[in-house]
Amino acid sequence: MLTMGLEAKTSVLPYYEIEHPEISRICVFPTPEETAQAAAGEIIGLVRANPHANITYATGDTVIPLYESLAKAAKEGRVDFSQTSGFHLDEYYPCGPDINEYPHGFVAYLRQRVFAPLGIKKANEMNGLASDPEAEAKRYDSLLSAQPIDIAILGIGPWSDEEQTGCHIAFNESGTPINQRVHVQILDPVTLMRDRQERGQNSPDRTLTQGIANILEARRIILLAYGEKKGQSLREALFGEIGSQRPASALRLKGHKVTLFIDEAAASQLKKKLIL
Numbered sequence: 001m002l003t004m005g006l007e008a009k010t011s012v013l014p015y016y017e018i019e020h021p022e023i024s025r026i027c028v029f030p031t032p033e034e035t036a037q038a039a040a041g042e043i044i045g046l047v048r049a050n051p052h053a054n055i056t057y058a059t060g061d062t063v064i065p066l067y068e069s070l071a072k073a074a075k076e077g078r079v080d081f082s083q084t085s086g087f088h089l090d091e092y093y094p095c096g097p098d099i100n101e102y103p104h105g106f107v108a109y110l111r112q113r114v115f116a117p118l119g120i121k122k123a124n125e126m127n128g129l130a131s132d133p134e135a136e137a138k139r140y141d142s143l144l145s146a147q148p149i150d151i152a153i154l155g156i157g158p159w160s161d162e163e164q165t166g167c168h169i170a171f172n173e174s175g176t177p178i179n180q181r182v183h184v185q186i187l188d189p190v191t192l193m194r195d196r197q198e199r200g201q202n203s204p205d206r207t208l209t210q211g212i213a214n215i216l217e218a219r220r221i222i223l224l225a226y227g228e229k230k231g232q233s234l235r236e237a238l239f240g241e242i243g244s245q246r247p248a249s250a251l252r253l254k255g256h257k258v259t260l261f262i263d264e265a266a267a268s269q270l271k272k273k274l275i276l
């Protein structure tokens with residue numbers, strides 16, 4: 001059914017919802033731009049309701065239009081992020097804030113696209129240059145335990161039909177236990193291929209990442225995905241076996257807190273599996 005508008009959206013966009021037995025809402029919009037704009041509206045509504053929200057920010061291509069929308073809203077005075085606290089979802093290791101030395105780095109990305117334009121004063125960064133990454137993981141985990149996350153903004157990683165691995169959330173790769181907390185993660189070949197061959201990055205295969213357990217503790221989880229490839233990852237996450245082989249499938253364990261904002265191309269990969 002085609003519906004008009006989500007409650008908290010800044011503008012009214014046409015969308016429809018896909019029903020899923022575990023996930024509270026799967027909202028489908030015609031284009032990536034509209035999807036991102038709608039997700040921005042949802043987040044703006046949540047921040048207006050809770051100006052001190054603790055928010056985890058994913059990085060990557062998917063969330064760029066979302067962050068542009070949020071930055072525009074902040075600039076126009078439609079939302080105030082200044083009292084919120086920002087949190088890292090994941091980071092390459094080793095990796096520092098110098099964009100010339102680490103052009104793939106998430107800390108530089110977050111400073112440039114999120115923390116500065118949104119006027120976030122309390123940015124809790126993962127230190128990708130810590131001499132002891134295990135200790136840095138522990139430090140970050142304590143930080144998250146002390147400041148529970150209100151909103152976690154996520155993307156989803158690629159899935160390989162051939163390898164039957166993928167669909168990470170943060171950098172939790174296939175095989176990561178669902179109860180894992182912040183940890184050092186070695187990247188899966190599917191992710192390494194994406195980073196090195198498809199994106200031409202010279203990024204390391206080691207990372208620091210919030211664990212699935214940390215993500216599931218967030219009060220609200222908002223995941224964005226566009227395009228057929230991400231639709232295949234979602235197909236596995238939403239209809240495959242729940243377990244560590246498909247890390248994003250764990251979201252179904254806390255599906256009442258989860259909203260997906262996806263475009264029509266991603267939704268096309270789900271429709272074959274749907275009981276509408």
Ligand code: GLP
Nearest residue numbers: 058059060061062155156170171
């Ligand atoms: C990235 C990050 C995640 C992100 C996901 C999807 O590498 N580790 O935080 O959500 O993989 O990225 P993209 O949106 O670029 O496809």
